[in-house]
Amino acid sequence: MSESSLAIRKFSDLANPTRFLALADRVLPWLAALTLLVFAVGLWLSFATEGDYQQGETVRIMYVHVPSAWLSMMCYTVMAISALGTLVWRHPLADVSARAAAPIGACFTFLALVTGSLWGKPMWGTWWVWDARLTSVFVLFLMYLGLIALNRAMDDPSRSARVSAVLILVGFVNIPIIKFSVEWWNTLHQPASVIRLDGPTIDPEFLRPLIVMAIAFTLLFFTLHIAAMRNEIWRRRVASLRRQAARNAGREQLSP
Amino acid sequence: MRLMAEGLSARRGEDLIFNDISFALAAGEALVVTGPNGAGKSTLLRVVAGLLEPESGRVRLEGGPWGFEHPRELSHYLGHRNAMKRELTVEENLTFWQRFLGDSPGGSGIDLVEAAEAVGLAEIIHLPFGYLSAGQQRRMAMAKLIVAFRPIWLLDEPTAALDVSADRLFAGLVAAHLDRGGIVVAATHQPLGLAGAKSLEMTGFVH
């Protein structure tokens, strides 16, 4: 423990997990409160505004769907930056951040998929279409699940950090390629029946709650992310304490 | 109860590993099998445990509980590997074996906390087995011998990863087992410190 904290002091202060824990303790309550507040405003706006004349009440799903879709991508970006931090700067918190972000990202992606299909059922008459955009999000979801499985499969964090960082970066580089090829695939086969999500420009009536909800979701992400990072640091400390306990056990009674 | 081996020989692939080995052990007796590497100590133990069919001869039990003619079901076998799962905690491992093995007629196993105390590691039974060092893992595997009662212990290199103090501790466990009328067959090339144990030297074949 003392060795690593000595090495860490050469980097910035934030890099020290202990400082991070102190900071997280101070920031988290405020961040959580702010998130709640913005959510309250956002939800109120969402329900106070009128429904669309075409889509009716279902337009309100958009206020959840669009922010979670946006966060599903932002979260992967955060993970990619963290992966870069692990590989290039060897920042000790970068791996913690990437590991903590994966389940959150998966949840937001799942939320985007579920709300999308709830919206799609009355609009398109089916739960799912293999539209380019939907498909890309689904592929992203699978990538998140793969990364979580990878993190779970390796119990030694120091070893798994580099490996999963490499995978995250390869995935990040691949995302545009996937997106492009999915679009190409789609136009190649697609019978022109699917209504695209990106329709005409949005009325300001809908834009206001959308923006507030987007801010609320982003705040929620940061709250969850910091809390998850804190948990991850604690989890690692518990693991190292347990290993220490295993090393010390049985010495005192046995050594004569 | 007597454990008898009569004219055992075993083959692995084409090679005859050992030939015509006989011994008889009464309750409270121990047999220490010694010999160089490759002499067939492990193979002999696996034959006695019923995991390998002998080429000739047989292993039988005389005067054991009704219905047990082969010592297999009345034996603990501690092989080179500990038969514990790294992912589970020590407690889960021991509980599993305690419940899965059950007690043989004529005795009962002890509580697993007491068993862990007997091997000097009671305070870490909540940890995953994989966290333990090789010696600690071996000691926990020994705790497995006493959580479920078996009159016969078949031990293959039981003290290989152990330090001197754990060695002594283990000798104590074996002595206690013999006092209760158990039978122990141990293959080893370290002295177990058992007073009055029979010994069987296996030389192997010189080709």
Added chain:
Amino acid sequence: MIALFFRDLKLSVRAGGGAMIGVLFFMTVVAVIPFGVGPDLNLLARIGPAILWIGALLASLLGLDRLFQAEREDGSLDLIMMQETPLLLAVLVKCAAHWTATGLPLVIASPFLGLFMNMDEGAIGATMVTLLAGTPAITFIGAVGAAVAVALPRGGLLVSILVLPLAIPVLIFGVSAVYAAIEDPAPFLPPFMILIAITLFFGVIGPVAAAAALRHSAD
């Protein structure tokens, strides 16, 4: 025996266990099929049950090779084989635990994947029921393959190769039962009954053969 069941269940959900991997593989396999055949919803709805079945078949083969190999590597298999409870029963319990950890999640996940395939409610329900009835058979057949390959250093792929041909009848009757449920003229019950019969049959044959193979692979 109950202890063995719960231990195996615990092992498969702990870190490194295979319970989640199977479902993930199932999802991935089913998700890439449309990229091959195109996003035509009518076509997908038509071939959806078959895709789900093939995906479930492949996914349930995934963790099978470790069924006995893991036990053998740490020496637990020796102790299990020495007990008075027949090895047959231990194999059956291990199969049951393996199915609960990997097969059952596939069955539960199948309706969601059915939505992706644009299948209607009837087809989804039929697929789920046939998977529920058919996947245990795959586990039982797989146990034989796993027992045969237990002593091999890299038995993993071999198990799949050994088991897949044997699992063909399960696939045939599983898929035909689903189509019988969707399309009117064909009756649902005959193929479904045959599927259940296959499962019960392998429920007997599988553990017997696996136990025999394990006995002979001991060294």
